[in-house]
Amino acid sequence: MNQQIQMVDLKTQYLRIKDEIDQALLAAVEETAYINGPQVKAFIESLKSFNQVKYAVTCGNGTDALQIAMMGLSFKPGDEVIVPAFTYIATVEVIALLGLIPKFIDVRPDTFELDYEQLESKITDRTVAVVPVHLFGQCSNMEAINAIAEKHGLAVIEDTAQAMGAEYIYSDGTRQFAGTVGTIGTTSFFPSKNLGCFGDGGALFTNDEALAQRVHMIANHGQRQKYHHESIGVNSRLDTIQAAVLNVKIKYLKEYVEARQAIARRYDSHFLNLNGLSIPARVTYSTHVFNQYTCKVADGRRDALKAFLQERGVPSMVYYPIPVHLQQAYLLYGYKAGDFPVSELLCKDVISLPIHTEMEIETQDYIIEQVNAFFSHGS
């Protein structure tokens, strides 16, 4: 390999659409409408049309999107929000920041989604919401979650930061885009997400008009009319320049998803029969858009595999090494080791391999070869 292998290759992705991006950026710079410029409105239209959803509201990042969703739903301090123990910290952080109580739930060992079979047992009379995280790019079981939420009057906030472009598949075969299946969906345009900008960005999706208006107001200092503040809000905006980039890149999102899926299939076919490695499980109720290709390594050999690959120039990542309930900042909620055994085990077993939209066949082959070498030589 003469080129260094990367987890994500943003440079090559940019170079492939450089002319279009440069033109859009330059136009945004020259127009000088740096806040809420026409590109923001245009991107909101593109988002709605891509996701086939009635309302989209853009904001500063995916963490803000989660916070704004919870503010828009008017939860009160002390209300409980059910959230998986195995997720990125942002999902839980905003719950804590708003004075809400995170109620952790374990995840399923094969698909890493919150364990919907345990969901009902976590509901108390203070529960107001559940946050399915479509981890690594595959939707959670939304029909099961929505049914329980509906029965108990809970809001469903889909954390779609890793799953832009994934499709939820209902048992009758109809499809709906990730982030549009619950009460409200949130996403992130962080550069390494499936639809990434050149900095920070985020958005919310809903089909509920009143909720859409509320989150739009909250993201904008709690005002509908300038200098008239109805609610305590935040200042969270998608920059015009980022919207300009995203409005070009969203045209390629389908293609980007297909590129990731092709690599995943290739990895699958070579890793399927490896003893000691489990390839990412697929569910019948969702497509998988592979923001990450995350495997499980048996027998406590994950770190050995990681070191072996590193020595041979193959980067890998551990998403995530510590479950949220055992993070120092969250110990105050009173959870302890052993409370969520699946999440705790996954933190020891998972490994994410490089996957991105411009990955050459030779690079894939090299990675496949190295992974195979580790398991066949038993090192």
Ligand SMILES: *Cc1c(COP(=O)(O)O)cnc(C)c1O
């Ligand atoms: C990236 C991510 C977020 C946060 O997005 P930012 O734009 O970085 O704030 C939230 N949840 C999950 C699951 C993520 O992967």
